[in-house]
Amino acid sequence: MVALARKTLVHEWRRFLPAILAVGFAGLLQLLQAALVLGIFGSASVYITGSAADLWIGYPGTQSVNLGRAIDPNVEARVLMDPAVAKVEPFIWLDADWRGHADTGGESVFVSGIDPQSAGLMFAHALPPALRARLEEPDAVIVDRADIDKLGVAIGGTAAINGHTVRVVGVSSGLRALGGVNVVSSLATARELDTDPADGGRPTYWVASLRDPAQAGAVAARLRGDGAFGPYEVWTAQGFARRSVLYWMLDTGAGAGVLFLAGIVFLVGAVITSQTLVAAVAGSVREYATLNALGVGVGALRWVVLEQAFWVGALGLLGATVLGAVLLALARGQDVPVVLDIPVTLACVVLAMGLAGVSGLAAIRSLRRADPASLLR
Amino acid sequence: MNASAHPSVVTLRAENVAKAFVSGRLRTQVLDGLSLSIEAGELTLISGPSGCGKSTLLAILSGLQNVDAGRVLALDSELGQLDRGQLEGFRLRHTGFVFQGFNLFPALNAREQVELPLHYLGLSRERARARAVHSLEEVGLARRMGLKPAELSGGEKQRVAIARALAKRPQLLFADEPTSALDAASGQTIIDILHRIARTHGTTVLCVSHDPRLIGHADRVLAMEDGRILSDRRVSASPAPHLGTPS
Numbered sequence: 154m155v156a157l158a159r160k161t162l163v164h165e166w167r168r169f170l171p172a173i174l175a176v177g178f179a180g181l182l183q184l185l186q187a188a189l190v191l192g193i194f195g196s197a198s199v200y201i202t203g204s205a206a207d208l209w210i211g212y213p214g215t216q217s218v219n220l221g222r223a224i225d226p227n228v229e230a231r232v233l234m235d236p237a238v239a240k241v242e243p244f245i246w247l248d249a250d251w252r253g254h255a256d257t258g259g260e261s262v263f264v265s266g267i268d269p270q271s272a273g274l275m276f277a278h279a280l281p282p283a284l285r286a287r288l289e290e291p292d293a294v295i296v297d298r299a300d301i302d303k304l305g306v307a308i309g310g311t312a313a314i315n316g317h318t319v320r321v322v323g324v325s326s327g328l329r330a331l332g333g334v335n336v337v338s339s340l341a342t343a344r345e346l347d348t349d350p351a352d353g354g355r356p357t358y359w360v361a362s363l364r365d366p367a368q369a370g371a372v373a374a375r376l377r378g379d380g381a382f383g384p385y386e387v388w389t390a391q392g393f394a395r396r397s398v399l400y401w402m403l404d405t406g407a408g409a410g411v412l413f414l415a416g417i418v419f420l421v422g423a424v425i426t427s428q429t430l431v432a433a434v435a436g437s438v439r440e441y442a443t444l445n446a447l448g449v450g451v452g453a454l455r456w457v458v459l460e461q462a463f464w465v466g467a468l469g470l471l472g473a474t475v476l477g478a479v480l481l482a483l484a485r486g487q488d489v490p491v492v493l494d495i496p497v498t499l500a501c502v503v504l505a506m507g508l509a510g511v512s513g514l515a516a517i518r519s520l521r522r523a524d525p526a527s528l529l530r
Numbered sequence: 531m532n533a534s535a536h537p538s539v540v541t542l543r544a545e546n547v548a549k550a551f552v553s554g555r556l557r558t559q560v561l562d563g564l565s566l567s568i569e570a571g572e573l574t575l576i577s578g579p580s581g582c583g584k585s586t587l588l589a590i591l592s593g594l595q596n597v598d599a600g601r602v603l604a605l606d607s608e609l610g611q612l613d614r615g616q617l618e619g620f621r622l623r624h625t626g627f628v629f630q631g632f633n634l635f636p637a638l639n640a641r642e643q644v645e646l647p648l649h650y651l652g653l654s655r656e657r658a659r660a661r662a663v664h665s666l667e668e669v670g671l672a673r674r675m676g677l678k679p680a681e682l683s684g685g686e687k688q689r690v691a692i693a694r695a696l697a698k699r700p701q702l703l704f705a706d707e708p709t710s711a712l713d714a715a716s717g718q719t720i721i722d723i724l725h726r727i728a729r730t731h732g733t734t735v736l737c738v739s740h741d742p743r744l745i746g747h748a749d750r751v752l753a754m755e756d757g758r759i760l761s762d763r764r765v766s767a768s769p770a771p772h773l774g775t776p777s
């Protein structure tokens with residue numbers, strides 16, 4: 154088969170370049186936007202994704218990690234009764250006010266009180282054992298590398314949280330918070346910092362690891378139904394992380410923003426791409442008409458145009474992938490939170506190829522001018 | 531006058547065809563009750579001034595346009611009875627076209643131009659290639675098969691277009707002003723190739739042109755004016771084709 158579509162694309166690449174760029178930029182914009190949104194809102198669930206727990210047990214109806222309320226300590230006993238559970242650990246999450254010595258006003262911080270022992274579940278992925286061990290010291294805290302300037306302290310420096318003096322014993326990376334600053338301490342220190350009498354030293358969450366993490370869904374369902382130990386709800390780590398991210402995306406309107414931009418990008422890309430393809434078809438309309446005179450059906454000619462659209466899409470995506478990889482690597486190096494997962498990447502690919510496809514379909518209509526009778530003069 | 535050696539076979543027949551174009555309130559009757567028959571194995575030239583309806587007649591005889599009245603019989607089909615898909619199928623199997631413009635794809639070399647329609651005939655890659663090469667040799671382009679249109683002269687481009695039509699092995703070959711975009715020498719080469727195709731393949735070749743220089747190269751000349759055939763004569767001693775005769 155003579156590869157008419159492909160050869161024309163190569164021969165007249167200048168003509169097709171705008172379409173390739175349009176598809177490429179549409180894909181790239183969408184990809185970067187998704188990566189940024191996922192990265193930024195992913196930090197809403199950093200407590201979950203940075204930890205080794207398989208189950209999260211919290212106050213019923215909690216929409217996002219940062220909205221937790223103290224729960225009954227007796228829930229621990231109920232969770233431990235389940236033979237699938239390997240380990241249960243408390244987690245304290247609280248809002249607090251940070252004041253550094255520079256006294257530039259207060260900074261809103263989120264204190265995470267965790268079990269600092271090396272086998273602890275909380276922040277198992279984010280804090281190496283040597284670093285967590287330093288939290289054993291009373292009033293020791295760890296903050297994220299990216300926040301240290303904002304807080305106006307250095308390692309070894311002191312500051313006040315809710316009026317209580319703390320000392321920064323180390324910095325972590327990848328613990329940036331959404332709408333504030335994360336501060337990690339031991340459970341004991343966190344209880345000292347908690348000024349809300351209603352909490353009474355109770356944990357905000359219990360987190361559990363399972364003997365077989367694959368059973369998380371079944372165990373969560375099994376534990377959910379029991380109210381005898383006071384009100385609580387059980388989520389899988391993955392489910393609770395998604396719940397937290399979704400809450401933020403919907404609450405801030407970012408989700409609607411993503412969809413809105415996707416629509417705009419699709420529309421603008423499709424207009425440019427279809428116009429380019431229409432012009433390409435118009436440029437070859439006499440040749441197409443000749444093929445039709447020789448008996449090549451209109452259906453076959455349509456395929457040629459669609460194939461051209463496909464190659465435009467594929468080339469655009471190739472460019473977007475290369476450029477996107479470079480930009481994402483650059484962003485990571487600058488501590489810009491960017492995250493990409495396979496479903497979102499696939500969605501961007503589908504968007505770009507869909508754009509090319511729709512443009513191809515639009516261009517097919519201009520084949521109507523390929524009337525062989527018009528070649529007779 | 532000229533008694534053919536073989537009995538003539540009519541492959542193309544128009545019976546009382548009429549065709550008018552309406553643009554706005556103006557109605558132009560281009561053909562009005564025209565009848566003719568055209569035979570296989572010879573080059574028939576329809577000659578006449580511009581605007582007399584030659585191209586319209588060719589479009590009707592080849593199934594590119596339908597008639598207002600009358601009927602067209604091509605081979606064993608009545609073209610008016612066929613729908614769009616059937617007409618495309620008929621053209622694919624039986625007809626070749628050569629136009630005034632060469633209409634070659636700028637991205638393809640000569641061999642690919644000729645090969646392209648053959649794939650739609652269902653020919654395998656190898657057979658399509660072999661046929662394309664053979665047809666290009668037949669029009670004298672054996673050494674220019676790898677060249678793209680931009681690298682060919684006008685006459686060579688028209689020969690590629692002829693090879694593209696010829697490679698399908700059509701029974702009917704239509705040419706509309708095939709020499710009008712060419713200089714005299716190239717035009718003569720083209721008309722001689724068409725003539726030779728009719729003779730060697732038994733193809734029905736119908737050529738329409740306003741160029742009187744072609745008259746001497748045809749087997750039969752129909753003079754047309756104002757949508758009517760004025761005269762129909764056979765050129766008794768048609769000159770031997772210029773390019774090499776088959777041995």
Ligand SMILES: Nc1ncnc2c1ncn2[C@@H]1O[C@H](COP(=O)(O)OP(=O)(O)O)[C@@H](O)[C@H]1O
Pocket residue numbers: 529530551552553558560579580581582583584585586587
């Ligand atoms: N599609 C069309 N619409 C309107 N008028 C047309 C059309 N095609 C041809 N005509 C008219 O029909 C007449 C014959 O045209 P044509 O067959 O092209 O003549 P020729 O090929 O002999 O020069 C001309 O007057 C032309 O203007």
Ligand SMILES: [Mg+2]
Pocket residue numbers: 529530584585586707
């Ligand atoms: Mg004409």
